[in-house]
Amino acid sequence: EIKYTQLFINNEWHKATKGKTFPVINPSTGEEICQVEEGTREDVDKAVEAARKAFDIESPWRKLEPAARANLIRKFADLLRRDIDYLSKLETLNNGKPVGDSKGDILGSAACIDYYAGWVDKIAGETLPGAHDQFIYTRHEPIGVCGQIIPWNYPIMMMAWKFGPALACGNVIILKPAEQTPLTALYCAALLKEAGFPPGVVNVIPGDGPECGNAIASHEHIDKVAFTGSVEIGKKIQEAAAKSNLKRVTLELGGKSPLIICEDADIDYAVSVAHRAIFTNAAQNCTAGSRTFVHAKIYDQFIAKSIELAKNRVVGDPFDSNTEQGPQINESQFKKILDYVEAGKKDGAKLECGGERHGNKGYFIKPTIFSGVKDDMRIAREEIFGPIMSVLKFDSYDEVIKRANSTSFGLGAGVITKDLTRGLTFAQRLEAGSVWVNDYDAIINQAPFGGFKQSGHGRELGKYGLESYYEVKTVVVKLI
Amino acid sequence: MASFTSKPPKIEIKYTQIFINNDWHKATNGKTFPVINPSTGEEICQVEEGTKNDIDKAVEAARKAFHINSPWRTLEPSARGKIMRKFADLLRRDIEYLAQLETLNNGKPVTNSKMDIMGAAACIDYYAGWADKFTGETLPTTSDMFLYTRHEPIGICGQIIPWNYPILMLATKLGPALACGNVVILKPSEETPLTALYCAALIKEAGFPPGVVNIVPGDGPNCGNAIVLHEHINKISFTGSVEVGKKVQEGAAKSNLKRVTLELGGKSPLIICEDADVNFAVYVAHEAIFHNAAQNCIAASRTFVHSKIYDEFIAKSVALAKKRIVGDPFDPATQQGPQINKSQFKRILNYIESGKKAGAKLECGGEKANDKGYFIKPTVFSNVKDDMEIAREEIFGPVMSVFKFDSYDEVIERANATNFGLVAGVLTKDLTRALKFVQELQAGSVWVNTYAAMKAQAPFGGFKQSGQGREFGKYGLEPYYEVKTVAIKLLSKM
Numbered sequence: 007e008i009k010y011t012q013l014f015i016n017n018e019w020h021k022a023t024k025g026k027t028f029p030v031i032n033p034s035t036g037e038e039i040c041q042v043e044e045g046t047r048e049d050v051d052k053a054v055e056a057a058r059k060a061f062d063i064e065s066p067w068r069k070l071e072p073a074a075r076a077n078l079i080r081k082f083a084d085l086l087r088r089d090i091d092y093l094s095k096l097e098t099l100n101n102g103k104p105v106g107d108s109k110g111d112i113l114g115s116a117a118c119i120d121y122y123a124g125w126v127d128k129i130a131g132e133t134l135p136g137a138h139d140q141f142i143y144t145r146h147e148p149i150g151v152c153g154q155i156i157p158w159n160y161p162i163m164m165m166a167w168k169f170g171p172a173l174a175c176g177n178v179i180i181l182k183p184a185e186q187t188p189l190t191a192l193y194c195a196a197l198l199k200e201a202g203f204p205p206g207v208v209n210v211i212p213g214d215g216p217e218c219g220n221a222i223a224s225h226e227h228i229d230k231v232a233f234t235g236s237v238e239i240g241k242k243i244q245e246a247a248a249k250s251n252l253k254r255v256t257l258e259l260g261g262k263s264p265l266i267i268c269e270d271a272d273i274d275y276a277v278s279v280a281h282r283a284i285f286t287n288a289a290q291n292c293t294a295g296s297r298t299f300v301h302a303k304i305y306d307q308f309i310a311k312s313i314e315l316a317k318n319r320v321v322g323d324p325f326d327s328n329t330e331q332g333p334q335i336n337e338s339q340f341k342k343i344l345d346y347v348e349a350g351k352k353d354g355a356k357l358e359c360g361g362e363r364h365g366n367k368g369y370f371i372k373p374t375i376f377s378g379v380k381d382d383m384r385i386a387r388e389e390i391f392g393p394i395m396s397v398l399k400f401d402s403y404d405e406v407i408k409r410a411n412s413t414s415f416g417l418g419a420g421v422i423t424k425d426l427t428r429g430l431t432f433a434q435r436l437e438a439g440s441v442w443v444n445d446y447d448a449i450i451n452q453a454p455f456g457g458f459k460q461s462g463h464g465r466e467l468g469k470y471g472l473e474s475y476y477e478v479k480t481v482v483v484k485l486i
Numbered sequence: 487m488a489s490f491t492s493k494p495p496k497i498e499i500k501y502t503q504i505f506i507n508n509d510w511h512k513a514t515n516g517k518t519f520p521v522i523n524p525s526t527g528e529e530i531c532q533v534e535e536g537t538k539n540d541i542d543k544a545v546e547a548a549r550k551a552f553h554i555n556s557p558w559r560t561l562e563p564s565a566r567g568k569i570m571r572k573f574a575d576l577l578r579r580d581i582e583y584l585a586q587l588e589t590l591n592n593g594k595p596v597t598n599s600k601m602d603i604m605g606a607a608a609c610i611d612y613y614a615g616w617a618d619k620f621t622g623e624t625l626p627t628t629s630d631m632f633l634y635t636r637h638e639p640i641g642i643c644g645q646i647i648p649w650n651y652p653i654l655m656l657a658t659k660l661g662p663a664l665a666c667g668n669v670v671i672l673k674p675s676e677e678t679p680l681t682a683l684y685c686a687a688l689i690k691e692a693g694f695p696p697g698v699v700n701i702v703p704g705d706g707p708n709c710g711n712a713i714v715l716h717e718h719i720n721k722i723s724f725t726g727s728v729e730v731g732k733k734v735q736e737g738a739a740k741s742n743l744k745r746v747t748l749e750l751g752g753k754s755p756l757i758i759c760e761d762a763d764v765n766f767a768v769y770v771a772h773e774a775i776f777h778n779a780a781q782n783c784i785a786a787s788r789t790f791v792h793s794k795i796y797d798e799f800i801a802k803s804v805a806l807a808k809k810r811i812v813g814d815p816f817d818p819a820t821q822q823g824p825q826i827n828k829s830q831f832k833r834i835l836n837y838i839e840s841g842k843k844a845g846a847k848l849e850c851g852g853e854k855a856n857d858k859g860y861f862i863k864p865t866v867f868s869n870v871k872d873d874m875e876i877a878r879e880e881i882f883g884p885v886m887s888v889f890k891f892d893s894y895d896e897v898i899e900r901a902n903a904t905n906f907g908l909v910a911g912v913l914t915k916d917l918t919r920a921l922k923f924v925q926e927l928q929a930g931s932v933w934v935n936t937y938a939a940m941k942a943q944a945p946f947g948g949f950k951q952s953g954q955g956r957e958f959g960k961y962g963l964e965p966y967y968e969v970k971t972v973a974i975k976l977l978s979k980m
Contacts, residue, residue, distance in 0.1 A: 073608060117564060124615025127943045128960065141921050427977045430632050452618045485918045
């Protein structure tokens, strides 16, 4: 049952001002699930008005004792867990990820919200040494109205990553879920109301990029925008922010993250890590390990075992508990990925397995492996966001680090080795926001996450994740 | 004098044994000791008496629970926080029963017991949030080194708490210790062991592994001392008198140099300036001394009043003190219960005599408030001089001592002329005056236009002989971890 399909402003449900709706598709079948109200600039304006009122210095939200704010935030986490069965089915229906993965995402989201609830009464400014007749201190104040634009690959989790630090710091929010996946965000809006957040503190406006997202990025009275998505759109967001009111911007963008498997790695372990590093979430992962560098000494073994694992990967109905991989999100992505398969073949990489559609309904693609990939091929340079493992051979460690770093991306990187010095030296030299040694995608709520270079700027998670959600005010009191 | 009888409801005492390894044990020496209801002077029940051998048992259990591969040590930090939060939830769940038990044993009004329990749960919640947030650092160094610090749990923490806020003190101690991953042996005061033992059952229910928290009731000389001197307890935290605090520090030094934090007494000043609203000042000063029958390390036991408002302040304070309702703590109208026991009761009355003898003017109170139990009337002395006994020594009883002052510079000196330094309060509307007092008062907490503003996030502790180390806030974690510095050399070839 789809309960919520309208815009959520001021703890109320609204129809779109323009009176239009848009279809939401089930990627497992290609069929429409329902229609959702389509938010545009006028709706964003309404949300901004509600958010501004909720942010007034005398408002209930601004006057809440920190511990009370924390309790509200934790209550929301409890409700996510309470409704996990329904929510995970809704997430799978709309996004296509296996139900087990949806459940994992929801638990991770609740844990993230809990983590930030714990920070609320611990966000401290400082008193600073000054002249004896001065009292100097800093305050960490909420920024104000925060626009948040999230993608479709982890709908609930991306929402939690955005809400957590923003609410912990006392801000108010206007969130635009991806137009592909608005349904769970709208359900969560109802949970926020149930948890007891005052009206206007969190507003959820479904809509597209050009009409809705753009209205947020260029709004004169939104104080900050946080965007997770492609580099291309990220740049547009930053431009629009600059052209309007210089709202603060944080960006979490794409990646072409390397996983480097050294000669001393345990092959079976390496194969299993590399497999999940690329194929998790049907490879629709900003940190997908999409360049697998394997040392020449273990290369052939690695390829053979990886193919076997890929062939055994169960692709199918995400509601089937045996399924490991669901569909890609929509037709457009589906086509784009198959185009990359063609490009790989044309550029001379060897197609080891997969490389085609799975089934004849929905947007399923078989786990695909290319070997003999060269650094200058398109499949080695561009973010595919689809289940294609590209394996590149290397001999020299100094050289592979250079190759791993020669990209304008810099989100994640992995190394598999037993050697102490090698592991720590890779950690020093890889140009990525997160480096994982003998692991991949080790996302932990207390560990900051974000990009070097064009993979974005600013950090989410951890204490660092708070930094983009408060403004520092310095106070100097002269003792006269 | 009006007489009353305390009528406690029927309260079942469930736990009277020693809690070690999530089990209940009888005392090794086979003895028990009586626990008294201070509202009546009558015995509530007998409790197993822990001594050195029981502490040894607890240490063994705690050691095992602290082993590097133990369930407790291998818990994900956020999971540790979750168990702590569960304990806080259980405190709130059982607040009705716990509040009555606290009032039965300690004598504070039931509403105060409830407030204490809510505060205790909030403190645990606060520290649960720190479990996955306290960090070491990576440090800049040469390119061939990886340099960082780890904040590791210290190990077995002995915690000795007093009788004035049994549940709140338990939470204040457990919070930071558990957040940092330590294991604990806690000795509640021999006056008030009952709620600590009930909390032990809640700790087990919350899911703490066996041996992580152990609670051993007993006295100071045979039980507390065993903790202080133990060769295998790594840290001790003590809240109580300066006299015993010094012994704790000595004992720690003589044995194994265990780390020591102390929260001791106070003779805290409240300074009321000429521009203060007198009614507000009277109200603040009243609560500041009389709350919890003045059994409060932060009691504002020296009230400095500017001469311009002195007479008005005295008249109104006396009126308010006379109205304060002393009685059965189970009666919801009661504001003040009994003092904790006969010994304190006698001591306080002696101080009152001393004040009279020294020439202070007894404005009201000054005697017992009931025939049964240990109740004392709210007492106000005016015209107190700085060198009187009642002006210098911690009474821990409902005696307000009021001093006159003219000069602000002088009153700061007078306020600071003590070996104590726990807290201080100032009432004034003037910005510069307030901030200068803040700068110059030698106290761990300074409160402006308020008093007893305790918050889980604000560090609390003493200057000078009021103690060392801080509880609450992020600072409260510091005594509970050891810093390990790691340097890894990156050998030249990859």
